[in-house]
Amino acid sequence: MAVVADRQIIHETEIRPRHYLNVNHSFWSWFFTTDHKRIAMLYLGTITVFFLMGGVFALLFRLELMTPEGDLFQADTYNRFFTLHGVLMIFFFLVPSIPATLGNFLLPIMVGCRDLAFPKVNLASYWIFVFAGMFGVGMLASGGVDTGWTFYAPLSTHYSNTSVFMAAMAAFFAGFASILTGVNFIVTVHKMRAPGLTWFRLPLFVWAQYATGIIMMLGTPVIAITLFLVALERVWGVGIFDPAHGGDPVLFQHMFWFYSHPAVYIMILPGFGVISEVIACFSRNKIFGYHFIAFSSLAIAVLGFFVWGHHMFIAGQSVYTGVVFSLITMLVAVPSAIKVFNWTATFYGGNVTLESPMLYAIGFMGLFTVGGLTGLFLAAMGMDVPLHDTYFVVAHFHYVMVGGMVMAFMAGLHFWWPKMTGRMYPEFIAKFNAVIVFLGFNATFFPQFILGWLGMPRRYHAYPEEWQVLNVMSTAGATILGFGFTLAIAYFIWSLFYGERAGNNPWGAKGLEWTIESPPTTHNFHHIPTVTEDPYNYTGREEVNVQQ
Amino acid sequence: MSSNSVPEIGPSTPYFAGHFEDVDQKIESDILGMWLFLAQEIMFFGGLFTAYSVYRHAYPDIFQLGADQLNYLMGAGNTMFLLISSLTMAMTVYYTQHGQFRKQLLCFLATMIFGSLFLVVKYFEYKEKWDHGLVPGLNWDPHTVDFAAANLTSPPENLKLYFILYFTMTGLHALHMVIGIGIGIAIFINMLLWKKYGPNRYMAVEMFGFYWHFVDIVWVFLFPLIYLI
Ligand SMILES: [Cu+2]
Numbered sequence: 209m210a211v212v213a214d215r216q217i218i219h220e221t222e223i224r225p226r227h228y229l230n231v232n233h234s235f236w237s238w239f240f241t242t243d244h245k246r247i248a249m250l251y252l253g254t255i256t257v258f259f260l261m262g263g264v265f266a267l268l269f270r271l272e273l274m275t276p277e278g279d280l281f282q283a284d285t286y287n288r289f290f291t292l293h294g295v296l297m298i299f300f301f302l303v304p305s306i307p308a309t310l311g312n313f314l315l316p317i318m319v320g321c322r323d324l325a326f327p328k329v330n331l332a333s334y335w336i337f338v339f340a341g342m343f344g345v346g347m348l349a350s351g352g353v354d355t356g357w358t359f360y361a362p363l364s365t366h367y368s369n370t371s372v373f374m375a376a377m378a379a380f381f382a383g384f385a386s387i388l389t390g391v392n393f394i395v396t397v398h399k400m401r402a403p404g405l406t407w408f409r410l411p412l413f414v415w416a417q418y419a420t421g422i423i424m425m426l427g428t429p430v431i432a433i434t435l436f437l438v439a440l441e442r443v444w445g446v447g448i449f450d451p452a453h454g455g456d457p458v459l460f461q462h463m464f465w466f467y468s469h470p471a472v473y474i475m476i477l478p479g480f481g482v483i484s485e486v487i488a489c490f491s492r493n494k495i496f497g498y499h500f501i502a503f504s505s506l507a508i509a510v511l512g513f514f515v516w517g518h519h520m521f522i523a524g525q526s527v528y529t530g531v532v533f534s535l536i537t538m539l540v541a542v543p544s545a546i547k548v549f550n551w552t553a554t555f556y557g558g559n560v561t562l563e564s565p566m567l568y569a570i571g572f573m574g575l576f577t578v579g580g581l582t583g584l585f586l587a588a589m590g591m592d593v594p595l596h597d598t599y600f601v602v603a604h605f606h607y608v609m610v611g612g613m614v615m616a617f618m619a620g621l622h623f624w625w626p627k628m629t630g631r632m633y634p635e636f637i638a639k640f641n642a643v644i645v646f647l648g649f650n651a652t653f654f655p656q657f658i659l660g661w662l663g664m665p666r667r668y669h670a671y672p673e674e675w676q677v678l679n680v681m682s683t684a685g686a687t688i689l690g691f692g693f694t695l696a697i698a699y700f701i702w703s704l705f706y707g708e709r710a711g712n713n714p715w716g717a718k719g720l721e722w723t724i725e726s727p728p729t730t731h732n733f734h735h736i737p738t739v740t741e742d743p744y745n746y747t748g749r750e751e752v753n754v755q756q
Numbered sequence: 757m758s759s760n761s762v763p764e765i766g767p768s769t770p771y772f773a774g775h776f777e778d779v780d781q782k783i784e785s786d787i788l789g790m791w792l793f794l795a796q797e798i799m800f801f802g803g804l805f806t807a808y809s810v811y812r813h814a815y816p817d818i819f820q821l822g823a824d825q826l827n828y829l830m831g832a833g834n835t836m837f838l839l840i841s842s843l844t845m846a847m848t849v850y851y852t853q854h855g856q857f858r859k860q861l862l863c864f865l866a867t868m869i870f871g872s873l874f875l876v877v878k879y880f881e882y883k884e885k886w887d888h889g890l891v892p893g894l895n896w897d898p899h900t901v902d903f904a905a906a907n908l909t910s911p912p913e914n915l916k917l918y919f920i921l922y923f924t925m926t927g928l929h930a931l932h933m934v935i936g937i938g939i940g941i942a943i944f945i946n947m948l949l950w951k952k953y954g955p956n957r958y959m960a961v962e963m964f965g966f967y968w969h970f971v972d973i974v975w976v977f978l979f980p981l982i983y984l985i
Binding site: 321322323325326327329387391392394395396398399400425426427428429430432433434437440443444445446447448453454455456459462463731736 | 793892
């Protein structure tokens with residue numbers, strides 16, 4: 209095809225000395241770019257802002273919980289703090305975190321193409337996200353929300369006098385950003401793979417993004433319509449979920465959790481993908497059980513759609529329905545455990561080194577395992593009755609979301625930062641910081657398991673005196689954690705200007721992204737590569753550690 | 757990527773954005789992307805259909821009474837309009853692929869006209885509901901409803917619930933129609949002025965057809981559920 213040949217000549221002549229970051233510096237070229245790498249960087253900046261905002265609210269309510277009395281903030285203020293923390297962290301940080309940044313950046317490179325299938329849709333996704341963020345800021349400016357991030361009716365629809373409308377719209381639009389990302393990923397993986405790159409030669413990161421894309425595409429519209437109805441109900445003062453007007457609040461919970469449970473997998477599956485890459489690289493070993501890890505991602509995506517009822521064991525759902533949901537929930541533990549076992553087995557016979565991404569990845573494995581196992585406690589209907597709505601639940605999902613996803617995100621950022629920016633961060637400080645974050649995390653959330661077990665309910669700003677020691681530990685841990693994340697942001701920014709040049713492959717890693725320049729050129733590849741070997745073609749113990 | 761996209765010349769120039777390797781890859785991506793988008797739409801409307809089923813099961817008599825308030829002749833006429841517009845849309849795609857520009861233009865124009873007729877009828881339907889005081893939250897004064905004759909076992913107040921669902925479901929459907937007609941006008945201008953779509957470049961038309969048929973199918977489910985049963 210003549211046209212193709214012409215285009216390749218254009219690529220060879222025009223792009224050699226420049227990479228995607230310095231090709232053009234104008235405002236327009238950044239904020240209206242269709243380059244997946246630039247959009248990834250835009251997303252990274254934006255979600256970091258939301259992450260910091262969510263983090264500040266967490267520190268504020270942890271401060272309140274230093275003392276048993278509700279002395280620092282009013283109960284109403286406290287309610288707003290934990291709600292804003294939840295809404296910002298979930299809809300504006302965790303859901304887009306890995307897919308929209310690392311996924312956006314790496315997926316096209318890993319499948320060996322020049323951009324996502326629909327670059328303009330990708331840009332639209334970013335702007336929809338920004339639009340949603342404006343509702344988020346509006347929500348903050350108009351006094352916040354106090355319903356909890358779950359927006360349960362009829363509190364959200366009638367009784368709360370805070371800006372539920374803004375919050376619902378913020379989540380509504382953020383959802384569409386996420387849907388577009390998901391659709392783009394699925395099409396890209398199906399149609400844009402380089403010659404020779406069969407499905408089972410795809411890096412596991414791509415499999416994980418693909419599974420995430422499925423959930424984003426099929427789950428998110430449901431929360432969108434649910435929140436739309438809540439907003440409608442508030443604005444027009446009509447009843448859809450409010451029992452006083454004939455509505456059914458349990459229907460709200462069904463529709464809400466139909467998305468919001470799978471959303472947990474939107475938030476954790478991409479993390480699994482990162483961990484597979486990092487573990488294989490720093491073990492210098494072929495990943496153990498490639499097919500099992502790949503299919504367990506799909507299994508989690510599918511099973512995840514049939515477990516939402518475990519949030520409603522005590523919400524008036526029938527016992528038999530509960531039993532079914534409980535069983536399927538426990539089934540999800542199987543593919544999750546398959547992953548952890550396979551990663552562990554990858555260490556065996558490898559040449560394990562402990563660079564900073566690996567430290568985060570190993571931290572992930574421990575924390576995610578604790579989070580997953582405590583999930584089984586909550587999946588058991590009998591256990592769930594006393595533990596429901598206690599700090600045990602809070603600790604459980606923070607072990608999965610922060611101990612899992614945020615640790616994986618940190619692992620991924622440290623791993624691919626040299627590729628994304630062309631610079632190395634200070635490795636010693638990064639290692640030190642990985643330890644700080646791990647310790648701070650455990651100090652924050654482990655005491656909460658005990659508090660929950662002792663019966664401390666979530667969402668109150670005061671508590672009996674005997675729980676103070678554990679709460680103070682938790683607040684101290686949160687401070688350490690906050691310090692850790694701030695330090696990481698600081699040295700990442702520092703490295704942009706003063707970091708050592710990274711070179712194309714600082715870790716000696718395998719994978720298409722390490723065969724191109726750091727930072728990549730706008731078109732990623734000078735020639736579309738032909739893939740001839742399996743992924744993770746590391747040679748195990750024989751290989752001498754390259755560089756570093 | 758304006759720097760390396762192929763210039764747009766006319767309906768016979770193979771066209772694809774610079775990041776695709778060839779036309780087939782672009783076509784396959786567009787089709788898959790559109791199907792996934794429609795899957796997403798199904799889940800979106802699916803949430804509403806779920807709410808409809810739950811409340812219909814809870815208050816069958818209210819839903820009966822609600823359906824009696826609707827003008828099923830207008831609904832049936834609208835169903836006709838949409839089915840005809842789907843036919844002309846399918847013909848548009850056929851004529852585009854076979855390069856018959858006159859027929860392509862006429863069929864597409866017919867599609868847009870029947871789609872607009874649907875919205876006109878919808879307007880009169882909504883206006884009638886407004887005059888009868890059947891718009892919950894904005895104008896609720898159901899003076900034309902004979903509650904006594906209906907022999908309700910559920911609270912009459914719940915008729916609001918029926919009409920909220922009626923307005924939300926048909927309203928979101930109408931919004932999809934409006935968006936469709938908006939995009940359709942842009943496509944029509946391209947057809948009329950520049951003969952942009954032909955045998956070698958028909959994806960925009962075909963993708964628009966996917967969307968149009970989908971919106972019609974949603975109506976095919978809405979009509980019996982809301983008006984008839
Ligand atoms: Cu769940």
